[in-house]
Amino acid sequence: MSISAHNLVWGVRHKTIVADVSLSVAPGETLGLIGPNGSGKSSLLRLLAGLKQPLSGRVEILGQDIARVPRRTLARQVAFVQQNAATDTNVSVRDVVRLGRTPHRSALSGWSAADEAVVSAALERVDMTGHRAQAWQTLSGGERQRVHIARALAQSPQVMFLDEPTNHLDIHHQIEILRMVRDLDLTSIVALHDLNLAAMFCDRIVVLKAGAVVDCGTPDAVLTETLLRDVFRVNAEVCAGPIPCQTHIRFKAA
Template structure:
């Protein structure tokens, strides 16, 4: 049976008791192996939502369940065995090689006094191979291009062997070729994925479901056709959105311009 059934029940967050909510109650469900895209304008609450899923910010109220287990009812180490994250901010490597970085993904699975063994090494090798990084495994992480670094961070997440993978703007600052590589990767991983994206057409192509946020409120949850409608996108982003059919593929594509 596939694992990675993610359920959020009325989760919300505010920095302190006397401060306003940055995310108001949101509920959604992602079935194993499916991709949920989180979209919305800047300041909509996307990063706040993702932080709660990868066990960085505890929900003020509500519950996040992975395969029926309360994510915030377990230790950070146990949560890291279930949920991995690939974030926009990449860590300083301090002279670490690609293999060293990927091996860090095994940390949650080791006890405090144990060192990595043959089993961990095999998993790291598999993650490196899956991301086609063998030729870079001994390279210093700091010498890599943006696209290569992103692939290393995904490999590190895969080495965690999570049930759920969170990706925060994985195509940000990448050129077109590397964007396409990351999108192809998302489709191929077979994990339950929650990914925030700025590009709505990209989200429509890659994601099985869309969660649309604005000002910390949920403005829609469902299929891309349902949520990324001309009216809802126009109202949420304060633009005029229109759907056009691409002549070759007949796929629909959103275009935007400022309202007159």
């Protein structure tokens, strides 16, 4: 298993936000994390990436308990793409992607040809090579998200976490970003709001409700009318497409 979580519990004060979650992700798999607002998607994602410490339970990534792995070592294997990470600093696209090499460089080591090659490849992968000298502030939302993904790729990770990477993007860019993520040669876990996009691009889906896993499986197995009513409180019609992974959800007004 690439990632496995065992009985994760996390909360603040008297409120439990992630309640006894266990899951596992196979190498190369794209796992979608869906659930209504406040269901604990973002928190779970951060627990899995080691950015929050669970109250109990543990996470193993590539066979190691991440609580015992130094932060920098972990960052060479695991990348995390926040939603809409922003800055006021006047940085260029290349500067941003170069930050991805941070965990691979010691305090005194120079910028190597290998670093440069990784950065160039990452920019190429997200089709932003032509924008490398452009200022961050002048990029569109879709371009910024692509640069964030390039920066994550520059970490040379084996596992990538993405927290609602398609928020605030138009449908073209939503599809473009998710196709890119799916086609990466990585294990990825993506928190998503759009159920149809989750159905289109995820190998498997984990459904969260009130911090607990309600269901887990392939999109066509998980996304049923009953589940949508119970978890998301919507009436919808689920149409199985002509080919697998083409499950489509049509929401009803009442």
